Amino acid sequence: SVLTQPPSVSAAAGQKVTISCSGSSSNIPNNYVSWYQQLPGTAPKLLIYDNYKRPSGIPDRFSGSKSGTSAALGITGLQTGDEGDYYCVTWDNSLTAVVFGGGTKLTVL
Amino acid sequence: QVVLVESGGGVVQPGRSLRLSCVASGFSFNDYGFHWVRQAPGKGLEWLADIWNDGITKYYGDSVRGRFTISRDNSKDTLYLEMSSLRADDTAVYYCARDDDNVGNALDFWGQGTMVTVSS
Numbered sequence: 544s545v546l547t548q549p550p551s552v553s554a555a556a557g558q559k560v561t562i563s564c565s566g567s568s569s570n571i572p573n574n575y576v577s578w579y580q581q582l583p584g585t586a587p588k589l590l591i592y593d594n595y596k597r598p599s600g601i602p603d604r605f606s607g608s609k610s611g612t613s614a615a616l617g618i619t620g621l622q623t624g625d626e627g628d629y630y631c632v633t634w635d636n637s638l639t640a641v642v643f644g645g646g647t648k649l650t651v652l
Numbered sequence: 653q654v655v656l657v658e659s660g661g662g663v664v665q666p667g668r669s670l671r672l673s674c675v676a677s678g679f680s681f682n683d684y685g686f687h688w689v690r691q692a693p694g695k696g697l698e699w700l701a702d703i704w705n706d707g708i709t710k711y712y713g714d715s716v717r718g719r720f721t722i723s724r725d726n727s728k729d730t731l732y733l734e735m736s737s738l739r740a741d742d743t744a745v746y747y748c749a750r751d752d753d754n755v756g757n758a759l760d761f762w763g764q765g766t767m768v769t770v771s772s
Contacts, residue, residue: 544696575756579697586747586765587689587697592758630697632759640713641687646696 545570546631546644553650558621562647564614564631570642574634576614578607581646582627590629591616621651654678654761656748661766664738674731674748674763681729685751687759688722688733690744690768698744701733702751738770 547565554560564576578591589598591607594614606617614631631644660672674686687702701712701722710722721734731748745767749759 575758577756577758579759581697586762587749587759588762589755589758589760592760593756596755598755598760628696632699634757638714639711641699641702641711643689643697643699 544645545635545638545642546633548629548631548644548647550645551648551650553652554621555652556621556623559617559619560621560649562616562618562629562631562649564616564644566612566614566633566642568612569637570633570635571609571612571614573636576607576609576631576633578605578614578616579630579632580625580627581630582624587630618649623651625649626651654750656750656761656763658746658748658763658766661746661768663769663771665772666739666770668738669734669736670738670768672733672735672746672748672766672768674733676729676731676750679750681724682726685753685757686722686724686731687749687751688720688731689747689749689759689762690742691747691765692741692744695744700746703731735768738768740770742768743770744768 579587581587594609595607628646635642685704688700703722723732745765747765749762752760
């Protein structure tokens, strides 16, 4: 994938986790990053847009940030219902294409 | 409420063609761009194509450029994906998603997906 995410992360219920998304000069620095949550057996759902903004209905336990060629998704107060896959997405100016990260599987212990 | 419903999936032989549809409701279809994204079994999400609300501007991912065509019919509130020269590695769940420039062109609503299996 053009955007690199860790394959998996885990943390105990109630704790915090951060999922990284590493790109390059042709994508993350000059474009908005969005994040999606895909719970088992369901369609993806928008969690974060414009790097750090949350759509209505998304709790403030979810946060986004961006710096240089990387972005990150933070989740606090982990719940078992947060278990699933998380994807970062942005536009790549060189490829003239939308690019997805490979996805990160979150396990809540 | 915003609803996207994909259809047209099924089992198709390698080398054949298939057309997927995505019917939208609950919003003004003409005002939005749309994307197709797929997910092979047990794999991550892969972006395929998008089409702007002008119906003219389109972009494609490398894996499908020249084989897949995205289009829309605003009179029917429907998005299409015409797939040709299908291969086994096109087997996946195919999702349509709405692109909203009010949220930085993020994909703010997704359909439930339609399964395409390419097999002889």
